[in-house]
Amino acid sequence: AQSVTQLGSHVSVSEGALVLLRCNYSSSVPPYLFWYVQYPNQGLQLLLKYTSAATLVKGINGFEAEFKKSETSFHLTKPSAHMSDAAEYFCAVSGGTGFQKLVFGTGTRLLVSP
Amino acid sequence: DAGVIQSPRHEVTEMGQEVTLRCKPISGHNSLFWYRQTMMRGLELLIYFNNNVPIDDSGMPEDRFSAKMPNASFSTLKIQPSEPRDSAVYFCASSQTGGGYTFGSGTRLTVV
Numbered sequence: 001a002q003s004v005t006q007l008g009s010h011v012s013v014s015e016g017a018l019v020l021l022r023c024n025y026s027s028s029v030p031p032y033l034f035w036y037v038q039y040p041n042q043g044l045q046l047l048l049k050y051t052s053a054a055t056l057v058k059g060i061n062g063f064e065a066e067f068k069k070s071e072t073s074f075h076l077t078k079p080s081a082h083m084s085d086a087a088e089y090f091c092a093v094s095g096g097t098g099f100q101k102l103v104f105g106t107g108t109r110l111l112v113s114p
Numbered sequence: 115d116a117g118v119i120q121s122p123r124h125e126v127t128e129m130g131q132e133v134t135l136r137c138k139p140i141s142g143h144n145s146l147f148w149y150r151q152t153m154m155r156g157l158e159l160l161i162y163f164n165n166n167v168p169i170d171d172s173g174m175p176e177d178r179f180s181a182k183m184p185n186a187s188f189s190t191l192k193i194q195p196s197e198p199r200d201s202a203v204y205f206c207a208s209s210q211t212g213g214g215y216t217f218g219s220g221t222r223l224t225v226v
Binding site: 044 | 118147156157159162169170205207214215216217218219220
């Protein structure tokens with residue numbers, strides 16, 4: 001079985017500051033890991049995914065995440081926040097190759113102040 | 115590609131009425147998922163299909179909910195009878211094996 005825990009339901013940063021959204025996973029098999037972003041009144045959009053290749057994954061809009069097996073973590077970072085990054089971010093895990101079911105975390109709302 | 119298409123975008127209905135939500139997945143995707151999102155419970159997986167076959171419907175709240183996928187390009191989620199507690203945003207998503215999901219824009223359901 002797979003699960004993810006997102007630490008912090010809300011994260012506030014200033015524009016230009018580092019963004020760090022935390023995600024820890026649990027999986028009985030080698031996982032695939034994903035980050036999604038949801039803007040108000042929209043569906044979820046894939047930011048990036050880890051599928052057992054490079055452990056540092058780069059995504060859209062300047063975001064990246066690093067898979068750390070020893071820490072069972074997949075934290076999302078961005079060096080410099082923009083106002084447009086304000087949204088809800090979801091971490092998700094699946095059981096790897098073959099047919100997959102994604103299990104989502106509870107989400108972290110990112111607030112960006114001027 | 116037009117992405118995952120859901121209809122309607124908004125639905126307001128009276129308690130007790132039947133509601134049908136529709137989803138057209140991305141062509142070539144072999145898996146389809148129905149999620150419900152609420153403030154209280156977050157994203158909940160209701161049911162998913164692989165190659166048009168329901169694989170796991172353990173997330174369906176109760177017998178009032180049913181889902182079908184008659185072919186690779188169409189799925190429905192039906193609620194009969196609807197209740198106010200069913201008010202939520204319902205998302206459909208599709209994927210290829212090993213890929214991430216592509217979500218539709220959702221259907222916002224309000225049951226009054």
